[in-house]
Amino acid sequence: MNVPIIDPLQGDFPEVIEEYLQHGNMKCIAFNRRGTLLAAGCADGSCVIWDFETRGVAKELRDKDCIAPITSVCWSKYGHHMLASATDKSLTLWNVVTGEKIARVTLQQTTLHARLHPGSCTPSVCLACPLSSAPILVDLNTGSSTVLPVSVSDAGNGTTAPHPRNKFSDGSPPFTPTAATFNRYGDLIYVGNSKGEILIVDSKNIRVHAIIPISGGSVVKDIVFSRNGQYLLTNSNDRVIRVYENLVPRKGAAKELEAMRSLDDEFQGIEKLKVVGSKCLVLFREFQDAVTKIQWKAPCFSGDGEWVIGASASKGEHKLYIWDRAGYLVKILEGPKEALIDLAWHPVRPLVVSVSVAGLVYIWAKDYTENWSAFAPDFKELEENEEYVEREDEFDLMPESEKAKELDINQDEEVDIVTIEKDSAFSDSEASQEELCFLPAIPLPDIPEQQDKCFGSSSKLEDSNHSGSPFSIEAAQNGQAMLPTSSPLEVVGNSTAEEVMGTTGLKRKRRPSAKGLELQAEKGRKPLTKIKPSAKLSKSKNKHGDGLDTNGFVFEDDVTDEYL
């Protein structure tokens, strides 16, 4: 009978920016399975792991070899390992708990998207999607890689003349991007190729089991499964997001497909693969913006698969479009004027996290309206006026009904105080005790009486702007003081001038004076209250070598000097 009063799958969508996270220049994000930790890859090659509940930095993964900007991060199934791909063509596998590098592999090309095999707790195989060639399966222990087939008819990797429709609008020759993803248990890989087809490839023996052609035949840029594996979406160059229903059973999918192949003897070769394909995926919906024909970026499903979200970064905007599965556009969320580069929906809560080009991570959440009846249960909230009809004996001195009221609670019923109910949001029955939900929080020691030091002095805290040493509080909050042994210079994740996107006004760098640092530190803090997208935050400059990185976000047209 005990209905939990917080519904874990709150089935709704976010509406406003609640908060933003700032630590270095973040480029890509990924939630762990339960949404308790958020990993972010930075422009300086480090990865930051945020404790999402406290919105504080839990760990930084840093190594002297990894200095190139990270292009994607991916958690292992139970959150013990993390894979990061960087622009120096490398893939690095980290142990999250110890913060150490486990393996590092250098490939021939930079990987845009790297995904760890979802089926095992300690995966050693990952799928890497490079910028302009076929996806490869990489074994992280041996470093060997296997190229996946991207098409069945020709032998090469799309070396034939590309379809004219697939050229970019400025006439430059297209890459042949191919997107790929594992299915839920990792036994199949779904590859979307540049001819507009989805290939289902067996991850063990690299055989193509099925082909599903997409109408329009344009390049597939992204291919993503929903969390329960029931739906698949593709984002194509023709600016349409297509959602398919996955008909293959989730467990033992590869075997099913093998069986399907051997059954059908009517067709041969490609035809046969297409027939099998038609039994695997069925087109469910198409989403597009008919008016502005937006090229979608980073589309994905909500945690429960009810909503689809796609982002638009055209003309430097930061817009999120949310559709329900029936195909209706329910919301357009507009963020600050910084182009969006990555997006993730929280696995269980109605929260969306988006990364902007300025390296900030914005958290979008539902606009909360206070539930007043939670505070006073004997009151009932009314939507509109109700006529009240009083009882016959309401104004009697001793009303009948009140006399009759008695405690009819059966106090002898048995009560169970120890059995814990399983969380319905997560269906996996495999031992979830192994799962890493939280990183141990080690309190940073207060340093008594030394207000000017960089590390850890948080003794005088209020919950809004402090007047105490901004330096140390700033450092503590932004997690700069993570590694006490390293100096402030190393800790700061500053992006070089080239990396900072030319669209923002962060072109000038100069060393402010000490007073300026103090003022900046005060302003550049992450606020605890809600921010509406139109809120203007103070601008601060990018500093080098001062031990403090306080990139506020910058408006393109507004380069003013607010201090001194």
Added chain:
Amino acid sequence: MAAASTDGGAAAATHQPYVLRETLVGHKRAVSSVKFSPDGSLLASASADKTLRVWSTADLSLCAELSGHDEGVSDVSFSADGRYLCSASDDRTIRIWDLATAAPLKTFTGHTNYAFCCSFNPQSNMIASGSFDETVRVWEVKSGKCLRVLPAHSEPVTAVDFNHDGSLIVSSSYDGLCRIWDSATGHCMKTLIDDESPPVSFVKFSPNGKFVLAATLDSTLRLWNFSAGKFLKTYTGHINSKFCIPAAFSVTNGKYIVSGSEDNCVYLWELQTRKIVQKLKGHTDTVIAVSCHPSENVVASGALGKDKTVKIWIQEDEDQKEAE
């Protein structure tokens, strides 16, 4: 004690009485709180003499004495890994102590009146604290930042507790209400209210997080089903009209509710039948704190100023009894 229900009957008939094992002396003023560590190896006690004492449960010797608070300490709580202690004090601060070095680590300031109660969440990355300033504050352990200030009550907050997965916080107050909050967002989920609203002196979640045990200053303990907003069981027989006396669930050998009382005894009730199965006598002042060992049948209790001791009670085994 032939009770009707099956579980109750068996347990009541074979309830092993607890006997006094040891009296731990050392505090110079009233003891305010005792807690066992999650692994059961340590026992912490807080006192009005501004110190905390940490005892080893194996040999009941003093491991550490932690001083640093400027005023008396009202509550103490262990982190989930047993490495850190947090304490709430009349000096308006919450402090974290590192048990490995027996030294203070962090101080959380922000409350504007006495800090009365504190609790780590199961993940131990947050601490909730209640105070006489009528608010509940949620602090981040790592940085010491105050994450939230919940406008919890209109009278001093007497107890805070997290549920087993850390998603809910329950708080109680002299204003007669128990409120349940979502710890992730700080929104109020529910208020538990009864017809008469005697001041609630203590509240705690059951081990499975489905029920809430509330103690009120009319000498009653109630077990509430908070989703339904109705209470299921009432436990009476003790005296509690002045002090905030905590209660505990004892689940290691049959299910009991354990509470202190102002008549200097520790009361044990059977959970299902609500009957008093034992009264532990020995203290010479109000028993203001009780705690149950997580895995063994050991109960610790602490008493006020005339007594100043912590007593350890154990259940004698059959073998031990025969050997004597």
